[in-house]
Amino acid sequence: MMEIVRRIIAEALGEMMVSVPERIEVEVPRDEALGDLSTPVAMSLSKQLRRPPRKIAEEIIANMKAGGDFEKIEVAGPGFINFTLKKESLYRSLSGLLRGGKALLAAKDIGKGRKILLEFVSANPTGPLHLGHGRGAALGAALANLLSAAGFRVTKEYYINDAGRQMSLLGESVFSKYQELLGASYPFPEDGYRGAYVEDIAKKIAREESDKYRGLEFAPPQSSFFSGYACRQMLAQIKADLAAFGVTFDTWQSEKELYDRHEVEKALEYLRGKGFIYENEGATWFKATQFGDEKDRVIIKNDGKYTYFASDIAYHKKKVDGGYDELIDIWGADHHGYIPRVKAALESLGYEKERLKVLLVQMVSLLRGGRPVQMSKRAGEFISLRDVMEEVGADTTKFMFLTRKADSHLDFDLEVAKAASAENPVYYVQYAYARINSILRHAVEKGFCVSDAEGETECAEADLVALAEPEELRLIKKVLLYPAVFEAAVHAREPHRITFYLQELAGLFHPYYNRHRIVTEDSRLTLARIALSRAARLVLRDGLQMLGVAAPERM
RNA sequence: GCGCCUGUAGCUCAGUUGGAUAGAGCAACUGCCUUCUAAGCAGUGGGUCAGGGGUUCGAAUCCCUUCAGGCGCGCCA
Structure with a gap:
């Protein structure tokens, strides 16, 4: 239109x-x-x-x-x-939508096969996923759905920070717990990880390896065994949590692998060849200022160790070298200061800054009944994504995350999310969908032919002129607006637009249902109303699918 | 101190990239289930878009400034 x-x-x-x-x-x-x-x-x-x-x-x-x-x-x-x-024009479009079905919803090929690498979550495997990660996961998954449906070729990637000090610290924390379990002792590292999961991993090692490492120092080879083991355990748990959340990835890029395959060295050599690297005070620096960053950045410390930024240069080089037209990184907002330097790195490698788009996800505050839930990272006490999922459900959690634009703070209230009531926007939308299905089941019982397989096409032939109520015209217009909303959401990379649209659509269907009967004695009218209901159902289902939220047949 | 984000109804948030009289949900009050799902519907009240200045036909939206909150500013990740 x-x-x-x-x-x-x-x-x-x-x-x-x-x-x-x-x-x-x-x-x-x-x-x-x-x-x-x-x-x-x-x-x-x-x-x-x-x-x-x-x-x-x-x-x-x-x-x-x-x-x-x-x-x-x-x-x-x-x-x-x-x-x-003209009404006739609305009927024609509606009938076209029904005939085209799903294929027509996002008919415009916006992406034209362009390749996008979408990196998100990428939480360090040093502990369980928390709510903030969940928000990034929900956003990334929904965005990937949207972009794919819009004709982009999207690869969802998780970057694993499995190299460096944090990993070693995790290994040492486990090591200490392990010694404790076996009656030996090893000092717990100063800023080690204190969560219960550390002890769980220690127990597991004790079970499998018995006292093989009892009384030893935290040094090779056992140090790398503990770190590696702990990392694999955490990663397995993260994967399981994400799967339970309904979020999957296409590729898992290991940081350690970038080192092992000398990709970090190669990337730095490349930059050195271009003259963007210099030595100063025993450290090796990248000339980030030359590309718009505030200051130059250290990539090799004077103790000879690489900084996190070094592997990030190699990682982003690998991304663009992979032939992607666009890179999207979803980061926690606390990393925003990092953007200029990564963009600088990209530019120094010969790519335009614009090729990378960083979406920042703001923090999530967890509340219970309006009061903040106390979390102490130091003591290892915090509510994980899994805890929240178990308490309120994955669909609700995802929907809540997607009812706000990424870049605004989010108050996540467990009591509100748990309430199976009007307070909870997920149900409002899902209920509309379930309700339509219920009506359609009723229609079948009454002898109206609305088989599910061919239903939409069949409905396209209905005599839609019968749809003349204001609620019906409003609903038709809203349904027909979906492609435009979809396109805008893709263009802006903002899945929350779909969420709001779905609430509005449901907000038109419910009153329509309350004021008018779909299934009546008048078969011409009934068929037209079924057609409209099916169109609404089609869009609701598609939208929910984009968000990664279930569309239940009944509730 | 510098940088980024945020500030819209009592609360939580949208606001179609600068458009018309600023919207929704919740909370509050009043009604609606012998008929397709009441997790629903109908109605009522609620605003100095943080404050000030500017840009123009037109600003919640862009620029400047003040205030408030959050986050960053390491040879940490």
């Missing part, structure tokens, strides 16, 4: 010998009395053409070949051009 408006406006502007703006804005007016679609284009052109907006709007209308889709096209307010669609 929006496309049609854009096209005829562009044509009219062509007639008027006016250069067509890159993007003709089309929106849905706030007040439905104003029309179905609206464009402020005349106002935007006013300055350039040095004429009053209303005048321009009138000229556009005069030069427009509108075709038969519109009931009314008029100038309103300061210079909007408002379009009111």
